[in-house]
Amino acid sequence: MGQWLAPSRRSDVPPFMVMDVMAAAARIEAAGGHVIHMEVGQPAAGAPRTAIAAAHAALKAGRIDYTSALGIPSLRERIARHYRDAHGCDVSPDRIVVTTGSSGGFILAFLSMFEPGDRVAVTVPGYPPYRHILTALGCEPVLIETTNDTRHALTGEALLAAHRKAPLKGVLVGSPANPTGTMMSREALAGLITAAEDAGIRFISDEIYHGLDYAFPAVTAAALSEHALVINSFSKYFCMTGWRVGWMVVPEILVRPIERLQQNLSISVPSLSQIAAEAAFDGAAEMEAIKHGYQENRRILIEGLPKAGLSKFLPADGAFYLYADVSNFTSDSFEFAKQMLEQARVAATPGVDFDPLHGRSFIRFSYARSPEEMREAVDRIAHWLK
Secondary structure, eight states: OOGGGOOOGGGOOOOOHHHHHHHHHHHHHHTTOOOEEOSSOOOSSOSOHHHHHHHHHHHHHOOOOOOOTTOOHHHHHHHHHHHHHHHOOOOOGGGEEEESHHHHHHHHHHHHHOOTTOEEEEEESOOHHHHHHHHHTTOEEEEEEOOGGGTTOOOHHHHHHHHHHSOOSEEEEESSOTTTOOOOOHHHHHHHHHHHHHTTOEEEEEOTTTTOBSSSOOOOGGGTOSSOEEEEESSSTTOOGGGOOEEEEOOGGGHHHHHHHHHHHTSSOOHHHHHHHHHHGGGHHHHHHHHHHHHHHHHHHHHHHHHHTOOOBOOOOBTTEEEEEOTTTOSOHHHHHHHIIIIIOEEOEEGGGTOTTTGGGEEEEEOOSOHHHHHHHHHHHHHHHO
């Protein structure tokens, strides 16, 4: 009955589990409970005041139209200037593509760079939609484990070892990384890019957490290779998750193919979001103050969680995540997260979302909220684990 309406095999991807945790937390709150949200990678702060003001002015002007498929020219120019200011890196505005968040960037990147069946390396633990989008597009994600020895960064040696087993067409890395918060040094990133390109492996760099770096300054792949494809977004540093606007720096040869894809898939990114995004660059002082709040939250967790009983976690170099080892308490991080939500009213994401190999031993905590909430979370976890 109704088999002719059966969903396609390509739609059979796992859920993004953090969204399920959010839904469970919402049900508790609807019943009157107070949950501390550490599950979702969403800043508690809103967009910069400069972005809000620009959006108001655009709405007042009355017309919100389509834009060029590649994005509003002035926004593309402003993004290119950002690379000069922040990284000392000259990037032509012609190589900037505005996207519907980083998610839209991944889809455009994968469609323009890979054929169905191509093998693309991603690290574990890692952001689950990397794997899921590749799978839905008919590519094969190849999981490469990272270790403490390399501070959970992918190395050229590990990439080439996987390539020798069966040829890879591409590799995708993030720094700062989700869920670990770890970062790659300039030397490590340059070495990985060189190894990839020498082997003919296309390189994609997810830089969505750039700006949120604490251990040392983040390095853009755009400064190291004109052949790398960089994906970034206004969601994290600029606190504009729901505006759904991001960007890519693409190799020159891919600009026109990506433009054709964008024309057909979405016509253009919402113009109101693009207008606000351009103005967000003028709110840097506001965003730096928010970043300092994340640094304080990081300190609270790094000092407080060991006292609560969670003493093993990966280096939290950047982003706003702490990836904690809970193997002393459980072999099922999903059940651990469920009980922590129900009993301690602290929502966090089980590691199985990020790592199908060893994720049952880990929990991801997001510290993108207030210091007061972080202190309360530590107290609740400590009381619960006693």
